[in-house]
Amino acid sequence: MLKFDVHAKDGAARRGTLQTAHGAVQTPAFMPVGTAGTVKAMTPEMVKDTGAEIILGNTYHLMLRPGAERVARLGGLHKFMHWDRPILTDSGGFQVMSLSGLRKITEEGVTFKSHLDGSSHALTPERAMEIQHLLDSNITMVLDECPPFPIERKPAEMSMQLSMRWAKRCREAFVKRDGYGLFGIVQGSVYPELRKQSAEMLREIGFDGYAIGGLAVGEGQALMFEVLDMVMPSMPAERPRYLMGVGTPSDLIGAVLRGVDMFDCVLPTRSGRNAKAYTHQGELNLRNARFAEDTNPVDPQCRCYTCKNFTRAYLHHLFKAGEMLAGMLLTTHNLGFYQQLMQGLRQAIDQGKTMEFAKDFLTGLEKD
Amino acid sequence: MLKFDVHAKDGAARRGTLQTAHGAVQTPAFMPVGTAGTVKAMTPEMVKDTGAEIILGNTYHLMLRPGAERVARLGGLHKFMHWDRPILTDSGGFQVMSLSGLRKITEEGVTFKSHLDGSSHALTPERAMEIQHLLDSNITMVLDECPPFPIERKPAEMSMQLSMRWAKRCREAFVKRDGYGLFGIVQGSVYPELRKQSAEMLREIGFDGYAIGGLAVGEGQALMFEVLDMVMPSMPAERPRYLMGVGTPSDLIGAVLRGVDMFDCVLPTRSGRNAKAYTHQGELNLRNARFAEDTNPVDPQCRCYTCKNFTRAYLHHLFKAGEMLAGMLLTTHNLGFYQQLMQGLRQAIDQGKTMEFAKDFLTGLEKD
Numbered sequence: 001m002l003k004f005d006v007h008a009k010d011g012a013a014r015r016g017t018l019q020t021a022h023g024a025v026q027t028p029a030f031m032p033v034g035t036a037g038t039v040k041a042m043t044p045e046m047v048k049d050t051g052a053e054i055i056l057g058n059t060y061h062l063m064l065r066p067g068a069e070r071v072a073r074l075g076g077l078h079k080f081m082h083w084d085r086p087i088l089t090d091s092g093g094f095q096v097m098s099l100s101g102l103r104k105i106t107e108e109g110v111t112f113k114s115h116l117d118g119s120s121h122a123l124t125p126e127r128a129m130e131i132q133h134l135l136d137s138n139i140t141m142v143l144d145e146c147p148p149f150p151i152e153r154k155p156a157e158m159s160m161q162l163s164m165r166w167a168k169r170c171r172e173a174f175v176k177r178d179g180y181g182l183f184g185i186v187q188g189s190v191y192p193e194l195r196k197q198s199a200e201m202l203r204e205i206g207f208d209g210y211a212i213g214g215l216a217v218g219e220g221q222a223l224m225f226e227v228l229d230m231v232m233p234s235m236p237a238e239r240p241r242y243l244m245g246v247g248t249p250s251d252l253i254g255a256v257l258r259g260v261d262m263f264d265c266v267l268p269t270r271s272g273r274n275a276k277a278y279t280h281q282g283e284l285n286l287r288n289a290r291f292a293e294d295t296n297p298v299d300p301q302c303r304c305y306t307c308k309n310f311t312r313a314y315l316h317h318l319f320k321a322g323e324m325l326a327g328m329l330l331t332t333h334n335l336g337f338y339q340q341l342m343q344g345l346r347q348a349i350d351q352g353k354t355m356e357f358a359k360d361f362l363t364g365l366e367k368d
Numbered sequence: 369m370l371k372f373d374v375h376a377k378d379g380a381a382r383r384g385t386l387q388t389a390h391g392a393v394q395t396p397a398f399m400p401v402g403t404a405g406t407v408k409a410m411t412p413e414m415v416k417d418t419g420a421e422i423i424l425g426n427t428y429h430l431m432l433r434p435g436a437e438r439v440a441r442l443g444g445l446h447k448f449m450h451w452d453r454p455i456l457t458d459s460g461g462f463q464v465m466s467l468s469g470l471r472k473i474t475e476e477g478v479t480f481k482s483h484l485d486g487s488s489h490a491l492t493p494e495r496a497m498e499i500q501h502l503l504d505s506n507i508t509m510v511l512d513e514c515p516p517f518p519i520e521r522k523p524a525e526m527s528m529q530l531s532m533r534w535a536k537r538c539r540e541a542f543v544k545r546d547g548y549g550l551f552g553i554v555q556g557s558v559y560p561e562l563r564k565q566s567a568e569m570l571r572e573i574g575f576d577g578y579a580i581g582g583l584a585v586g587e588g589q590a591l592m593f594e595v596l597d598m599v600m601p602s603m604p605a606e607r608p609r610y611l612m613g614v615g616t617p618s619d620l621i622g623a624v625l626r627g628v629d630m631f632d633c634v635l636p637t638r639s640g641r642n643a644k645a646y647t648h649q650g651e652l653n654l655r656n657a658r659f660a661e662d663t664n665p666v667d668p669q670c671r672c673y674t675c676k677n678f679t680r681a682y683l684h685h686l687f688k689a690g691e692m693l694a695g696m697l698l699t700t701h702n703l704g705f706y707q708q709l710m711q712g713l714r715q716a717i718d719q720g721k722t723m724e725f726a727k728d729f730l731t732g733l734e735k736d
């Protein structure tokens with residue numbers, strides 16, 4: 001029950017609009033990560049100013065603190081965090097694997113211990129749907145098992161099959177509402193046959209969108225693009241395609257060229273707090289002494305608040321002094337840079353010049 | 369060379385305007401502290417939105433990092449930190465006493481070791497003037513010795529006398545410029561005769577404004593008000609009066625009633641990062657579990673960005689989760705609350721209702 005229109009295509013790249021109960025999202029879109037009910041170091045207004053139309057919330061973090069029922073009593077995640085645009089939430093599965101203590105996966109679901117206080121919790125497909133409903137998430141993700149990389153074919157297949165059975169239970173448990181939707185997640189690691197099977201099984205169940213999971217887990221860009229090349233033909237063309245947890249600017253460009261519509265990643269926000277700037281000329285570490293008297297903006301080609309008003313020298317000083325404003329300003333820039341990249345890609349697709357745009361942009365990244 | 373007009377008086381309270389090269393300041397005024405070239409956890413636009421017309425910078429911090437000469441090469445402190453309104457800088461003397469390692473005071477000045485890296489530095493009256501000139505500070509403070517509290521009369525007198533000799537050297541070293549000025553600092557601890565002597569010696573030298581130093585160092589509000597009562601009659605009426613490092617909301621009210629025009633204090637910013645909220649009903653600690661589902665704004669009577677858009681429950685969550693946005697939002701509120709208090713006081717003076725305003729406000733603070 002999410003309207004999605006593809007307005008233009010350029011090769012495999014697509015230009016679309018996704019309609020939700022909290023407004024529209026122009027695709028290809030990048031979603032800043034708002035882990036615990038806040039995009040770190042940013043007010044919602046600052047996030048909007050970067051051009052972001054949708055953010056991601058983490059079910060794992062929110063179910064542990066402040067708790068899904070509490071968020072619901074407080075009016076849902078939009079109201080709680082003062083973000084009136086669309087929100088996508090992950091299912092919690094990925095963080096259960098990467099953050100929690102002792103965990104046990106059964107057919108029923110996963111039990112785990114909180115990384116915060118060691119308390120025991122259970123996540124089943126049904127509970128994952130309930131939590132995301134309580135959060136009032138516009139786009140709910142199915143609970144899946146996130147296998148490690150690398151993984152042998154046999155366990156990859158078993159894991160994928162389990163995720164598909166969970167996907168079906170999620171579909172059945174999901175409460176349909178206008179302007180809200182449920183996305184399935186294609187698994188199968190790097191095995192073409194498994195990926196294809198997974199995509200077909202999800203299509204048969206029927207979802208509002210289709211995500212590609214299990215990538216950006218250390219396999220490298222070349223292999224990730226290979227997997228995309230093999231899996232995209234099986235992904236329904238009339239529905240949004242979401243590449244989870246990706247990635248660097250060049251990852252995004254390569255994936256858009258292969259037909260991906262949506263992305264999320266902690267890189268721009270996490271890097272922003274760690275002095276790493278994304279620019280049209282590649283990455284900079286603003287702690288480097290060479291920036292101490294550099295009066296250029298972080299990225300002379302950038303139009304963000306930070307680049308309009310502050311110098312590299314000032315940000316260098318703020319990082320050296322351990323000031324909070326350092327992370328605030330560089331997160332603002334990095335998110336602004338990512339959104340400007342997405343705007344550029346959308347415009348290029350509209351104009352049928354996606355390859356030229358990609359080539360120019362990637363050439364620029366090599367310059368520094 | 370700072371124009372200062374007193375428009376209205378109500379008892380001892382004064383309503384004025386201070387003109388600087390970077391714009392006007394309505395008094396009584398509260399100056400947020402921007403220690404290291406940033407009001408912590410705030411962009412300059414966020415600081416402006418609270419209503420602040422002038423901020424304070426710390427000479428001690430800036431001379432050590434990034435260095436006064438560097439700030440000058442980068443265009444001065446206003447440009448460096450993107451704050452186009454007035455800036456007052458302290459002389460560094462207070463932090464030399466409170467933060468630095470081994471220090472030695474002579475007639476010439478003070479030598480000390482940096483708290484950052486142990487490097488040796490010297491601060492003389494002449495160097496303090498030079499540094500603040502390099503920073504392009506609108507209001508320069510004289511270098512003074514800041515004696516401890518309590519202190520016997522004899523050492524208090526010797527310290528005050530040294531500060532007065534330094535004040536004279538500062539006046540001679542200060543480069544006069546239109547829209548820039550130099551403030552003297554009255555010392556003398558809690559001894560009426562010393563305070564009076566100090567004020568008269570400063571008046572004889574002649575300054576653009578007069579500060580009261582050596583208070584808010586543990587003497588308590590009652591004794592501070594006593595000192596104000598004894599010293600204010602000696603402070604030139606035609607020039608702004610600045611009470612350094614003060615204070616709580618009730619400190620500000622009591623001091624305005626006694627004729628003080630300017631204040632600075634780290635309380636609203638530091639408390640904002642530590643979950644302590646100033647409100648019309650007194651102080652709140654937002655980490656307290658009773659706020660976990662409190663859907664009220666931090667202060668229902670407040671008009672700030674934080675109170676317009678977020679609940680106590682959300683801020684409670686942010687502090688529990690250790691999110692940067694917690695400090696950003698509560699600093700925004702606390703500074704907004706302080707500025708609204710100053711606006712209220714200015715309006716009350718204009719209307720000749722300062723005592724009523726003070727009484728109502730102070731009664732409100734007792735309610736929680």
